[in-house]
Amino acid sequence: MKRIGLTTTVPIEVLLAAGYSPIDLNNLFVVSEDYHKYIEMAERDGFPKSMCAWIKGIYGACIDNDIKEVLGVTEGDCSNTKTLLEIFKKRGINIHPFGYPHSHSKEDVREELDRFMEYMGVTLEEAEAQRERVNKLRAKAIYIDEMTLDGRATGFENHLLQLCFSDFDGDIERYDAFLDSKIEEIESREPAQKKLKLGYLGIPPMQGDLHDYVESLDARFVYNEVQREFAFPRALKDKNIYEQYHNYTYTYGMDFRMKDIRKQVEERKLDGIIHYTQAFCHRAVEDIIIKSELDIPILTIEGDKSNVLDARTKLRIEAFLDMLGDMKRDK
Template sequence: MKNKTVGITTTIPCEVLIAAGYNVVDLNNIFVTSENYKKFIDIAETEGFPKSCCAWQKGIFGACIDKNFKEIVGVTEGDCSNTKALEEVLDMKGIKIYPFSFPQSHNIQDIKLSIDNFMNTFNVSFDKVEKVRQRINKIRCLVKYLDELTYKENKVSGFENHLYQVSSSDFNGDIYKFESDIKNKIEEVKKREPFTQQLRLGFIGVPPMPCDIYDYVEKFNARFVYNEVQREFAFPRALQAKNIYEQYYDYTYPYDIKFRLKEIKKQIKERKIDALIHYTQAFCHRQIEDIVIKNELNIPVLNIEGDRLNFLDARTKIRLEAFLDMLQDLIIMNKQVTL
């Protein structure tokens, strides 16, 4: 019997869905990788979504309708504040909605209750879910190794690092093909000469719509060696978790900014990051977190905002160039002071 397909609005315990015999597809990835991504936004706005609504939410809705999804898992706590309303519109369209929550209490017992309820909804046992988790963790180890090749050996580009980690939310709908693809990618990059860009950047915040940011910064002697949220989608600490409850307790993205910042600070130090680009989406509540981030971190942070475009606009390019020029000047100044 062919597996059924379920769409997801963000990273969730996909182990449960796979154990229940589903193919899991991240609607975000359908939207942002489409050559005609604007049509998904147009579908939502034609339906009545306001101009002031986040483009990601409109893209998710449009992808769901255009690709004729029948079942969706939506995260109603711990992600976008608009997801609940999105689910109500999808439900109106006759689409089956399965809600999931990352409890804001960030209490392990509350997380266990949420995941147990999720397992009960799909009628799968803890043991079966753990077996799937162990299988998937083998793939996550490969993604983690690719990440290490990015910042330890400088052989993986910022975009490649982004792509394989962000794809770990659903493993491109096929864990076996994804495993094969990343093994081939690892063999390819190991044969490369290391990248030589001097500035080491971190990318924090939601994954970007304008993915050309990775290639653009490389024109200015800079390279991304850290993608915060994308890395969390790949669960780099999954092997340290005793079970699925601990794994999703340790997942930083859905919880408060202080919990996220602990891991960000650790990665800044480990990866020797010179500065951060904080990407936020227009009309998103996470924009306000930039205030806390800049107050808590002791390295330069540039906040850039995206909306409907999947490429950098002229203003953002100018701001990035000025920021990277300033960083180069700081490095030269520090070298002179050291001498």
């Protein structure tokens, strides 16, 4: 199959129907043992130090892994993607644009999906056949989410296994088998409830040790917002691909996104939230809206280039969880 790099979650059903093997460049970058070389590669090629590390990492991962085609989301995600695609084009990479309409109207979403399917040479029937195939995996993500709530799956497993739904780790059949083995492993465990139930908001963290560090302090992320959206938890109930991508919260306005966040906060009985922001990312300003609309303790942390938590951030998290523990005890 032809490889195609992705800048974020896209209508993967269309790509599978078109014969592509999608590769999320974010995952390729952040899971690399030598991830910092991708950032350095971008900076050597002229990317400023004051630009988001994710964009630089995506660029480096694409060049270093010889990805010849890239599908970039030009509306609804990173504000730097348009320029990144232009740079890729100058490097001889074949680029394809896709946008989540800012209007969020059903008509505009349908029109963009129809344009994308026509552009990729795929019929609606072919895309729906792939959606039916992919939904079988999404049902497993829902089950893993449920096992996080009952204490069997860890917060990190919840985070990582749903995160990889953006590209199925590059091979949908292999990832399906991997999910089966992980589910069997998780099912065999005794539930291990933590004292505090947390929600994680914001883009997936640069720091891979965040979830495990929280677990070491007798707390657990039982809600990973964006990662859960990557697995499309409502897809099984959606009537078609148009409805599915209209109901996807991450790429639309904060009012729409906050409706589901408030619902999850209440249903999961969260004690607090950690909101992750990335240095130099325009989404950091969303923190103002999140804090004004949620009646729950929120700690905002920021990451930049490091893939591990620094001492200051660890101390802030520990103090926050101590405060939540005191509040819960007082109640």
